[in-house]
Amino acid sequence: MQQPKLKxxxxxxxxxxxxxxxxILDPITREISDIVVGSGGxxxxxxxxxxxxxxVTDGVVQLRITSSELAQRPPLKRDDFVTIHEVEIAHLEDNLHVEPGEVLVPLPELERNVRRRTFFTNFTHAIGALVALPLAFPVLKYLMKPMYAPFDNQWIKVGSASKIKTEDVGVQFKFKKKFKEAFMPEAEIDKNIWILKASPAVLEQVYKGKDQVFHDAAGREIWTNKQSVPYIAYSGKCPHLxxxxxxxxxxxxGQVFLCPCHLSIYDASGKVLDGPAPRPLDTLPIRVAGNGDIEVIDMEFKAGKKEQVRII
Ligand code: FES
Structure with a gap:
C-alpha cells in the first residue's frame, strides 16, 4: 500500500x-503508525x-470506518508528540515518503514499546548465547582479558574553546581515541562529547556548590572539576542505552539535549527533563589550557543504571 500523504x-x-x-511515525520501525484527520473549520x-x-491512492486515503465512528474517536492529544524537526531519526528518509511537514513521533507510550521490544530482543539473544556458550567460553575468556586492564585516564585534546561562541549552548567535539587490545595492533575509534560554556546558574545546577572529584579504578583521586571553571564536558553517550x-x-x-533513540531529554545542566533516562548526562574531567585548548579524560559509564558505574 502507498504511504498516506499530507493533505x-x-x-x-x-x-x-x-x-x-x-x-504519526513509529520511531523504531520508522513506519507510519497513524494518520491524523482534520475536518477543517x-x-x-x-x-x-x-x-x-x-x-491509499494518489491524493485519497480510504478508511474502513464510517464518519460517525471517526467522530467518536478521541481528539489528537498534540502534547503527547514531538515533530521530527525536534528529533533525529537515522535513515528516516529510507522508509518515510511523505513530504516534510507535520510528521509526529509519540512521546509517552514509547518507553513501554521499547521495553517490550527490548525484552524480546534480549530474550532471543540470551537463548542464542546459551546455545553458543560451551563453544565460545574459552575464546571469550581470552578476549575479555583486556577488560580487566586499568582504566585509561589519559587526557585527550579535543579542540579549542574558541569553537564555543554562546553560553549554555551544547557544542559537539569529535575526536579519535586510540585503543590497543593485547592481541591486536593499535586502532583508533571515532568519539564525540558535548561541551558547554556554562552560565553561573547552570554551573550551580551541575555542581550544587560542591566540586566534582573523579577517581581511578583503585579509588584514588585523579582530578577535580571545579565550579569556578565554566566549561562542562558531557560523555557523548546517552545514559539510557x-x-x-x-x-x-x-x-x-527550548534548547535541550535530545536523544533520538527513546526520546530522553536533558537540559543544559544534564538534568533529565523527560524520557526513560535513569540519570543525568555523565560529566567528564575537563581542563582548559591558557591558549584555549580543551582536554578531557574520556570515561564511559554503564548505561541504564541510576547510579554511575564506570566501565572505561
Ligand atoms: S533515550 Fe534511550 S538511548 Fe537515549
Whole structure:
C-alpha cells in the first residue's frame, strides 16, 4: 500500500470527511503508525491507526470506518508528540515518503514499546548465547582479558574553546581515541562529547556548590572539576542505552539535549527533563589550557543504571 500523504483527502466508508493533516511515525520501525484527520473549520483532529486505512491512492486515503465512528474517536492529544524537526531519526528518509511537514513521533507510550521490544530482543539473544556458550567460553575468556586492564585516564585534546561562541549552548567535539587490545595492533575509534560554556546558574545546577572529584579504578583521586571553571564536558553517550544525542530546539522546553533513540531529554545542566533516562548526562574531567585548548579524560559509564558505574 502507498504511504498516506499530507493533505490527501480522507474518505470514510460513507463520505469524505477532511484531509490528512499530520502523520504519526513509529520511531523504531520508522513506519507510519497513524494518520491524523482534520475536518477543517476548526473541529478537533482525530488520530486513526493505519489498521483502519483500507486503501491509499494518489491524493485519497480510504478508511474502513464510517464518519460517525471517526467522530467518536478521541481528539489528537498534540502534547503527547514531538515533530521530527525536534528529533533525529537515522535513515528516516529510507522508509518515510511523505513530504516534510507535520510528521509526529509519540512521546509517552514509547518507553513501554521499547521495553517490550527490548525484552524480546534480549530474550532471543540470551537463548542464542546459551546455545553458543560451551563453544565460545574459552575464546571469550581470552578476549575479555583486556577488560580487566586499568582504566585509561589519559587526557585527550579535543579542540579549542574558541569553537564555543554562546553560553549554555551544547557544542559537539569529535575526536579519535586510540585503543590497543593485547592481541591486536593499535586502532583508533571515532568519539564525540558535548561541551558547554556554562552560565553561573547552570554551573550551580551541575555542581550544587560542591566540586566534582573523579577517581581511578583503585579509588584514588585523579582530578577535580571545579565550579569556578565554566566549561562542562558531557560523555557523548546517552545514559539510557548509550545512543548518541544532539543539542536541539524543543517547541516547549527550548534548547535541550535530545536523544533520538527513546526520546530522553536533558537540559543544559544534564538534568533529565523527560524520557526513560535513569540519570543525568555523565560529566567528564575537563581542563582548559591558557591558549584555549580543551582536554578531557574520556570515561564511559554503564548505561541504564541510576547510579554511575564506570566501565572505561
Ligand atoms: S538511548 Fe534511550 S533515550 Fe537515549
Amino acid at each position: 490527501s483527502k480522507v474518505q470514510c466508508a460513507d463520505r469524505e470527511v477532511g484531509e490528512v493533516t499530520k502523520v 476548526g473541529g478537533p483532529e482525530r488520530q486513526v491507526p493505519m489498521a483502519q486505512v483500507q486503501a 548509550g545512543c548518541g544525542y544532539k543539542w536541539r530546539a524543543h517547541k516547549v522546553l
